[in-house]
Amino acid sequence: MILTVLFYSFVVFAAIQIIYYLVFSSFLFDKKKKRNSSLNESISVIICAKNEAKNLQSFLPSIIKQEYSNFEIVLINDASYDETLGVMESFEKEHENIKIVNVENTEAFWGNKKYALTLGIKAAKYDHLLFTDADCKPISKHWISKMSENFSKEKTIVLGYGKYKQENKLVNLFVRFETLLTAIQYFSYAKLGSPYMAVGRNLAYNRNEFFNIKGFINHMHIRSGDDDLFIQDAANKKNTTYALSKNSFTESIAPKNFKEWFHQKRRHISTAKHYKNKHKLFLSLFFISKILFFLLASVLFFFFTWKIILPIVLTYYLVQFIVIGFASKKLKEPLITFFLPFLEIGLLIFHLSIFITNLSSKPNHWK
Known part of the structure; x- marks a missing residue:
């Protein structure tokens, strides 16, 4: 029995x-739609960095060299105590399309990335925003183009894929598998009209979507979740799409060992209890x-x-x-x-x- x-x-x-x-x-059988290549929206690329001087020196040039007609780069220095601000200023002197937002800790928002991002979003020149991290680089010079071409009057949120660089390490294989499985899920849910998360390493949306839900106000007290909890509030079947072109991907360096990955995933998974x-x-x-x-x-x-x-x-x-x-x-x-x-x-x-x-x-x- x-x-x-x-x-x-x-x-x-x-x-x-x-x-x-x-x-x-x-999502694997999504029919390719003809994109309006003439749309060519002006884009503000937003990068929030805290103690990322070395990564900015390595990866920021790949953003600067993007082949796109009209874009700015908004660099947010989130109260760094290394040379992050100095590195940003050196790039700003050489490139007219770079803007710096220098954020200092306040008592109300001490160490809160969402506060820094909010200031950066408000300072952005353009309404179409494209987010990545300081330790990420696009895998092609057409990243901005391939992400932005998914914008339309209806589609104002674009989910992208943030992959990790392949290395000959066991932890790297696990990290890339977990990243792939997560992407399969959030792309599929978005395809079925129920988007639930995104990754801040590669995410685009119209600024109006941010202000329509009053930014991060519903979860400002939660330190993580500037990407997935934003999607929980703002995304729906009508306004959300995704980019699958390989030229739309970004790439990051994976955690070096299981201990580092464990701490990283603890932060990420802790936000899931705030999902719908x-x-x-x-x-x-x-x-x-x-x-x-x-x-x-x-x-x-x-x-x-x-x-x-x-x-x-x-x-x-x-x-x-x-x-x-x-x-x-x-x-x-x-x-x-x-x-x-x-x-x-x-x-x-x-x-x-x-x-x-x-x-x-x-x-x-x-x-």
Whole structure:
């Protein structure tokens, strides 16, 4: 009796996982629409930096060299105590389209990135805003062009892909897999008309969207979430789209070790509890059903007929390999599918450890 219940539960969780992956494939079959290349919106590229002197020297030239007719770069110095402001000023002297917003800590908004971003958004010359981080670089000279061409009268929020540079490290493989899986989800949800998050490394929106929801006012007290919590407030099926052209991607240096990545993800995951209930439900169901799928599969292989369990597991992996395989090709993430079972189990353990740790202590934020 117990084994029968466990078996049918296993079948249900397997079905849930397969349905999720089939749903995730939706963005892969998005028909290419003809873009209005004559639109050529003026763009303000906004970069908020805190103690990023070295990264600005390395990556800012890739923004400056963008092939786009009319854009400015708004550099926000968020109360840095290194040479960040000096580096910004040296670039400003050489390039007329660079504007500096120097932010000092205030008692009310001490160390709050959202406060600094708000000042930068207000100082921007143009209404179409494109965000990235100081440690990111576009992978092509057409990044601004490929992101901005997705703007239209209806589409005022554009989700982009922020990838990590490939390195021969185990942690790099996990980071890139987790980044790919996250992108598959937020692109798919946006495609289905329910956008729930974005990454600040590559995000564009019209300034009116920011002021329509009074900026970050609903979550200014939460240190993280200037990207995903903004999307929770501002994005809907009518105003949100995404960019999948490889020339629209940005690239960052991945965390150097698991400890660094662990602290980074703690900050990111801590904002999920502030999502809308429907998003929390569907994201939790995906995670929990995956854990139960693997647990029940492990038990039933020993105590049930393996000839029945194995085909279900293989069907799950077949669907997963196809979807993630096509997605990794679309988003230019090599080698992921070759290590998929290993990466999936490892990432589950990693996320579980973050969840347990976050229950007992609060993560550090923007410093």
